[in-house]
Amino acid sequence: MHNFPDFPHDFPGENIELAPDKAPVWMHRLIERIQSGKMRDPLTGVKAGDPSEAEKRAAVLMLFAGSETSFDLPNDASVLLTHRSPTMRSHAGQIAFPGGRIDPTDVNAVDCAFREAWEETGLDRRSATPLAQLKEVHIRATGYPVYPILGHWHSPSPVAVASPHETDEVFDAPVYELIDPANRLMVGWNQWHGPAFKINDYIIWGFTGGLLSAILETAGWATEWDQKRIFDLESTLAKSRNNENLR
Template sequence: MQEFPNLSHDFPGQNIELAPAKAPVWMHRLIDRIYAGQMVDPLSGNKPIGDTDAEKRAAVLMLFSGSETSFSLPNDASVLLTHRAPTMRSHAGQIAFPGGRIDPTDVNAVDCAFREAWEETGLDRRTATPLAQLNEVHIRATGYPVYPVLGHWHSPSPVAPASPHETDEVFEAAVYDLIDPKNRLMVGWREWEGPAFRINDYIIWGFTGGLLSALLETAGWSTEWDVDRVYDLENTLATSRNNERMR
């Protein structure tokens, strides 16, 4: 585990305006397609369930780092992820983007995403640039809306679990590992199936797996992989480090 960064407070209300023009060149195609409405559907079939309470809205931060001088996907490109503590009441043991519910004091979804990232990982929001906000997507089980915020971590700083009861590991997954066909798989449970990744002996699936897969596909970074064979999710998780159980 990394040593927790010495960042005693967040900077709420700062750095909350989207700045797509500041994206590194290697992210331009992704940004352009998002703003042109050409984003691959990340979670097809996930729909709102009835009226959505404003208190149930959430935001997540999809934060990519990587060289700002590269014209193509750089070797050091990575994305920030967390492992939710197995003792959590919801989504326990899952790999997730930093994020959580939007508070009344949050100015917008970007403000929420950065605040949650700070609470979970100690991220200094001043080291990252918010580039785009995806259309709301919905949690499969609840239908609650989530607003994914895409950012570039232009000046990576130390991060680590800031709230161990909620997050017990923080790490950066290399994009080249994510797009490696040997690390990609389809998983299924009951009538549901979706894309997943094997990283650091973890399984990234569900909401996070769907978003990651859609981002890689939209950006043109994805390579051909086996989408025909579907692995049983429960058995796959049992041999992983996730420490999560299906309900």
């Protein structure tokens, strides 16, 4: 439920058609590679879940902002992220893209991604353009399918915590901070390891970290960073603001 009356109402069913031709020039390479099937695999080795559980499909919104006049990655490029409330039953304390379960009333995955973003952050879907839908990826723990929607926030609107029981912080992460080698690391837990980021004393890892890393690599925005050293995930999270317990 939306908790802040100052935010505009959502507009279900509106702005749900992909419009890749409206992408700013600095996102063209990313769009072209997604459309040609050259997107980096964000979560290698994750198996699909039971097809009978299709009702557990979800969508996430990867919303990038930045100057429309720049040919290269602009200095003000950023991506919208949330910190999931530590009291949540699942994925508590994690940094995530806005998103959630696809409802029967959602027209498609884009409609779901925008609705969830509005419920969590108050995002006005009219301020953003949906550019591409990536191939479905699967949550490692469950195998449930998730449909990532890539968008450009052409007219950034006010956002904040709109659903405190789901998120306790909403913020724009500067892309140049994310690609800084000093803020990138590999983390591991048991037999798993994957890419992670440090931002605002948080750790972005798992599904979101893998997807974000794949986007940056596919777009050609990433720079070289140390992928050989693997940090213990549990101790790394303990030093962060995530307030996340793996046990």
